Amino acid sequence: MENVLTKGDRSQRSLKIAAREIFKSDGYTNSRVQDIAARAGFSNGAFYRYFSDKRAVMMALMQDLLEDAYEFAHSPWEAGNPANSIYTSTRRYLNYYRSNADLFSILVEASQVDTEVEQMWAAVRTDVIDRITRMLTRAREEGLLRPKVNPAVAASLLAAMTDHYAYLWLVLERLPDSDIDEVSDQITRIWSSGVFCED
């Protein structure tokens, strides 16, 4: 019976889900192991059979999140059509962000408190920025970049823009609600006319 989750696997999984929920409502720092276990229907002691720590379950969640996010950093650009690539990947990222807003919230919080998380996140971010930088550099070589745009700085700025907008919008919910399509479009426009030469 391959591919069957053992009871233990299922328990671990429910603890992870429970942790996600508790972190969402109480925050990572303010959450208590006991509440996580209880939410999963376990006694507090059971938690430690599956995770060494409150930190361990948080790390597991963050790893899942960043593993997927890492994918984005490596999905190919559509050759010769930057605008389309930007739109598509932005849209995809915002959709992902929305579905995992709770985890992104934890990511931001945990980054403040846990060096390793901050590093994991930085690694992904660096990947993304490097890739954008390379893309802009290539555009420069092809004469498509505005003359005074600094690829490295611009890449960071554009990445920061999307990321923080997503955070303010989908985690803090401090921006008026919008359409993902509309936002992706606006982002694409700012990129296109902001750094690329007018057609």
Place this chain on the structure above:
Amino acid sequence: MENVLTKGDRSQRSLKIAAREIFKSDGYTNSRVQDIAARAGFSNGAFYRYFSDKRAVMMALMQDLLEDAYEFAHSPWEAGNPANSIYTSTRRYLNYYRSNADLFSILVEASQVDTEVEQMWAAVRTDVIDRITRMLTRAREEGLLRPKVNPAVAASLLAAMTDHYAYLWLVLERLPDSDIDEVSDQITRIWSSGVFCED
């Protein structure tokens, strides 16, 4: 002897400075009242003469920070020359951010944990974004805005860009070090060509 700080005033001030330092090294959540007091050269009990709480001293620091930041949200645009206004105020903000990077770090962390801080920050942010939105709307009326740019969304995006770049650069120090002038220039370029019509 007018205008002389009493001993108590000086003690409170040193506790505030000590808190800032301890928060910087240990983070807000992980810091202990005792360490703050000790860093200021006091016993732990002395702390409570001046602040009811660890939270209270944090709030005092955040209020100072946001009070100043609030100024930025209300300094006037140079009429008729958006690019210049953008450059100037961005530069000014980045300088402020750099001098208070430790406090901005606390601001981000505390926002995760303390609703009131998050709200205070949101209020300032909303002010800034509203002001940019109005500026873009005026530009639209004057035919200076690119046709499909949505003023509200663009305003948020542009504000998010600067803010988060500053955070990654000056707090996390995860971006290659740059010149404030250079960064202000790049930001201004993206704004100018990103949302405004080509001259």
Place this chain on the structure above:
Amino acid sequence: MENVLTKGDRSQRSLKIAAREIFKSDGYTNSRVQDIAARAGFSNGAFYRYFSDKRAVMMALMQDLLEDAYEFAHSPWEAGNPANSIYTSTRRYLNYYRSNADLFSILVEASQVDTEVEQMWAAVRTDVIDRITRMLTRAREEGLLRPKVNPAVAASLLAAMTDHYAYLWLVLERLPDSDIDEVSDQITRIWSSGVFCED
């Protein structure tokens, strides 16, 4: 295995007993949670699994005490023979007081410090006094009460007499030791000739 106390139940019970002992020796106000836990053979943390507070365990003890005391306030008078009823219930009350002298001591102390306890006690006292008042009023109707006796005031006086005598005698131990029978007899005499008509 019906009707078996769980380990937890037993622990709670020993903490309650320990509290009673510690309160007795140190007084309620001067007692420390840690000492209560230690006396029960627990670490201080264990206490908080069973009681939220030092006050909580005190309240539990007081509730037990007053619940029983409440019974006395509602046990029936022997019809038509006040002297006998007075003697019997006084005797019963003094016996109860003696067995629970330590708790009555806490009751008096806690009443000084804790409004709710004072109220609980007052409620029981009021019940008792009301009942005596009704009894005297009935006696008046039957022509058995001395003419100028005021039932309400006399009832309070007689109740106060027994209660305070018990306190001085059995809690403070400031009166020469006597026989419960003898004291009950004396109390009954004072009642009988003090408020009732001579036969």
Place this chain on the structure above:
Amino acid sequence: MENVLTKGDRSQRSLKIAAREIFKSDGYTNSRVQDIAARAGFSNGAFYRYFSDKRAVMMALMQDLLEDAYEFAHSPWEAGNPANSIYTSTRRYLNYYRSNADLFSILVEASQVDTEVEQMWAAVRTDVIDRITRMLTRAREEGLLRPKVNPAVAASLLAAMTDHYAYLWLVLERLPDSDIDEVSDQITRIWSSGVFCED
């Protein structure tokens, strides 16, 4: 300039008055030296110039109270007219109790917590009871006492009755308000017919 209070004397006196007020509102245990000093218009440090301790000021108040109360224990009975003596001294005591209800409240509370106060109070009480006992014994010799009344026990009962009634009435305010004359009269009646032979 004999008989003039020095500044220091006046300060001490105001601290004593302040303590009385603070004890009344907060209770002895729950009161804080700082509040006492503040109420008297002093800094907290000043308190210690006049009293070694919070306990010291309480003791001073209790001594004043009990000194006066001691008088009562030694004022002469009106020869040959017990009823009148009882009425007069009861009335006097109740008046005193009413004027000093706040101090009696502290007396009860402090007795729970401070052995020495309890002893001081016990001494006065013993005096009073002894005196009543002697009076009853004399009455016995004169054939005025009811045959089966035990002078010592009865004395304690009668003293307890008045004292506790006063406490319930004037400190706890848990009894319906009455007239001091009326209460003195009722007490006298219970004594008279309760322990003395019918005329």
Place this chain on the structure above:
DNA sequence: GATGAATGAGCATTCATTCAT
């Protein structure tokens, strides 16, 4: 005399973690 800043012991309380059952 008086101030009020500073101390530091003392106690309550929380919660991650362990472990016997």
Place this chain on the structure above:
DNA sequence: CATGAATGAATGCTCATTCAT
């Protein structure tokens, strides 16, 4: 596997008391 009782370190906070000014 799971329970939940128990631990104890960690930390917050209070307040009587001291003392330099």
